[in-house]
Amino acid sequence: MINELVSKIKKLEAPIVVGLDPMLSYVPEQVKEKAFQEFGETLKGAGEAIYAYNTAIIDAIHDLVPAVKPQIAMYEQFGIEGMIAFQKTCAYAKSKGLVVIGDIKRGDIGSTSEAYAIGHVGKAKVGNNEFQSFEEDFITLNPYMGADSVLPFVKVCKEEKKGVFILTKTSNPSSGDFQDRLIDGRPLYEWVGEKVNEWGLDFMGDDYSYVGAVVGATYPAMAEALRKIMPKAYILVPGYGAQGGAGKDLAPFFNADGLGAIVNSSRGIIAAYKQEKYAQFGAENFAEASRQAVLDMKEDLKQAWVK
Amino acid sequence: MINELVSKIKKLEAPIVVGLDPMLSYVPEQVKEKAFQEFGETLKGAGEAIYAYNTAIIDAIHDLVPAVKPQIAMYEQFGIEGMIAFQKTCAYAKSKGLVVIGDIKRGDIGSTSEAYAIGHVGKAKVGNNEFQSFEEDFITLNPYMGADSVLPFVKVCKEEKKGVFILTKTSNPSSGDFQDRLIDGRPLYEWVGEKVNEWGLDFMGDDYSYVGAVVGATYPAMAEALRKIMPKAYILVPGYGAQGGAGKDLAPFFNADGLGAIVNSSRGIIAAYKQEKYAQFGAENFAEASRQAVLDMKEDLKQAWVK
Numbered sequence: 001m002i003n004e005l006v007s008k009i010k011k012l013e014a015p016i017v018v019g020l021d022p023m024l025s026y027v028p029e030q031v032k033e034k035a036f037q038e039f040g041e042t043l044k045g046a047g048e049a050i051y052a053y054n055t056a057i058i059d060a061i062h063d064l065v066p067a068v069k070p071q072i073a074m075y076e077q078f079g080i081e082g083m084i085a086f087q088k089t090c091a092y093a094k095s096k097g098l099v100v101i102g103d104i105k106r107g108d109i110g111s112t113s114e115a116y117a118i119g120h121v122g123k124a125k126v127g128n129n130e131f132q133s134f135e136e137d138f139i140t141l142n143p144y145m146g147a148d149s150v151l152p153f154v155k156v157c158k159e160e161k162k163g164v165f166i167l168t169k170t171s172n173p174s175s176g177d178f179q180d181r182l183i184d185g186r187p188l189y190e191w192v193g194e195k196v197n198e199w200g201l202d203f204m205g206d207d208y209s210y211v212g213a214v215v216g217a218t219y220p221a222m223a224e225a226l227r228k229i230m231p232k233a234y235i236l237v238p239g240y241g242a243q244g245g246a247g248k249d250l251a252p253f254f255n256a257d258g259l260g261a262i263v264n265s266s267r268g269i270i271a272a273y274k275q276e277k278y279a280q281f282g283a284e285n286f287a288e289a290s291r292q293a294v295l296d297m298k299e300d301l302k303q304a305w306v307k
Numbered sequence: 308m309i310n311e312l313v314s315k316i317k318k319l320e321a322p323i324v325v326g327l328d329p330m331l332s333y334v335p336e337q338v339k340e341k342a343f344q345e346f347g348e349t350l351k352g353a354g355e356a357i358y359a360y361n362t363a364i365i366d367a368i369h370d371l372v373p374a375v376k377p378q379i380a381m382y383e384q385f386g387i388e389g390m391i392a393f394q395k396t397c398a399y400a401k402s403k404g405l406v407v408i409g410d411i412k413r414g415d416i417g418s419t420s421e422a423y424a425i426g427h428v429g430k431a432k433v434g435n436n437e438f439q440s441f442e443e444d445f446i447t448l449n450p451y452m453g454a455d456s457v458l459p460f461v462k463v464c465k466e467e468k469k470g471v472f473i474l475t476k477t478s479n480p481s482s483g484d485f486q487d488r489l490i491d492g493r494p495l496y497e498w499v500g501e502k503v504n505e506w507g508l509d510f511m512g513d514d515y516s517y518v519g520a521v522v523g524a525t526y527p528a529m530a531e532a533l534r535k536i537m538p539k540a541y542i543l544v545p546g547y548g549a550q551g552g553a554g555k556d557l558a559p560f561f562n563a564d565g566l567g568a569i570v571n572s573s574r575g576i577i578a579a580y581k582q583e584k585y586a587q588f589g590a591e592n593f594a595e596a597s598r599q600a601v602l603d604m605k606e607d608l609k610q611a612w613v614k
Contacts, residue, residue: 112380112381173455
């Protein structure tokens, strides 16, 4: 799957993943009204509104980008109906040829991590049958609990040729509370980066590893150090746009081959129609606004990766 | 809710939480067969088998313990049907008067953490309506992303009078990979403990805080230091029994008032019928075996908290 992701990024010249993090407040009124008319102002109504919103955006951008990244929290907030929307969104994105990165940030002790892995990137055995629940190709993981919380995910991914991105230096302002603290003279996130590299060398695709890292666009200087520590890890880069990162600042995330990073934008793409810049599209053409925002992001990112 | 938890622990003399982590392999054959006959060897069959297993155990132990802790990974592995079993299990436990600790180990950036909080301990707004999805009273959180990933959960908990347990020193063998690394001469888990204390003092119940910590039974010496760092935090203690911790070793987790810790046992209770010690019950009386295992655990733990 890492080979497929890299090949799509090259072909499309777009190291871009569109974050499908649908706050209900992003969903245009006409989409919400249609869902609420059919299902009421209920959790099902919310799930259906989100799913309709997502599919319109996927239809508008699937030929431009290699991947989407649904953020499961935005679905989980609506309970079972939200999780159904998450599952349908993953399946719809797959049907359109997109790589699906499930932003789930899970992590637990051994057998429990394996259970998460089975649900998200593996297959559950029930009697003599096997079932795939959520059709994700990659998932994000939290490393706080150490190797034996991460490696059960890697084990399942090896069986399924799927991959992980491990939180290393996250994009949020407080990420430094623990991640920046110095251990033997080096910040914790670099020690996590060392482990990402070590785990990843044992699970390589053609040029890059199935074990990647999450490093926030908001911290390019730190990315420069991490890029060297884990040269074979693909870096998933959140925090572009809305959180402050810009294309010209992202060069340190990429390797000399122009590869090695995939930049996420969520609100900046899916709620583009709310920005003054794309106001001419109007709420009724929200998906076309998203398409234009992807095209603009693609141009902006060339400052980072075209060598 | 922390006051209710403390008062139940005192009344029942049982600082015990039963971990509802149902591997399908724990579920007795007759329970599985009944579910599979009705729903097939399907994800729904698995979910129904787990739910039937859980309700029988809850019926057998609800008058002995203050709380249960469903581990969401064990449900999430079966996709939507598993999540339905999780939701129903939480609701059934509530209906029997139990405090529900959702072991979800979530954590993300601000608005995303808030979305998780809404789904698990808050209420989702859809149009003019509000909905509660998963009826948890407490949830576990992962602190790796720092204050702005934790505080949105605390904010929702304040509105709902619910609480959190923050992973501090976890029970698994690799927990030391990052948690034990020294920062200015003190291990990372102690720095997390300092934050737990700080966040908790701002959200107090009568004697204990709504912000608790997870510290593994497998590390009593570390618990002794953490107990001093965060005197008002309730400690949720996994790793008793199956993972190696024993009652006599758990004194450092408790304060001088005999309170301050609640010890989890999962497999040791819910799959007690599989142990030689409880073999006389047989698989058909698995829930009675669980009841006896709780009574034995209650006695064993007195070595830790009776001062």
